[in-house]
Amino acid sequence: VGESRTVTVPPxxxxxxxxxxxxxxxxxxVLPEEVKxxxxxxxxxxxxxxxxxxxxxxxxxxxxxxxxxxxGQTLEFEIELVEILAAE
Numbered sequence: 906v907g908e909s910r911t912v913t914v915p916p917x918x919x920x921x922x923x924x925x926x927x928x929x930x931x932x933x934x935v936l937p938e939e940v941k942x943x944x945x946x947x948x949x950x951x952x953x954x955x956x957x958x959x960x961x962x963x964x965x966x967x968x969x970x971x972x973x974x975x976x977g978q979t980l981e982f983e984i985e986l987v988e989i990l991a992a993e
Contacts (some may be wrong), residue, residue, distance in 0.1 A: 923977030
């Protein structure tokens, strides 16, 4: 109890590398009118609903990204053991 450490998780062991193939330009008129950059949207892909993020908007197109927002990121966690509980 009281011990702490920092744990670093590289992209390969976290959410994976950022995959450029998961970026797609779509016509602006297929996106909701009020959508903003950074917002999540639901998209249909081969009978499966997926979450995508709007990365760019112009008058002509939107760039959507199906990568997890943390893909390609090195994650760093600060952990502290605060209590040890007996198994039930």
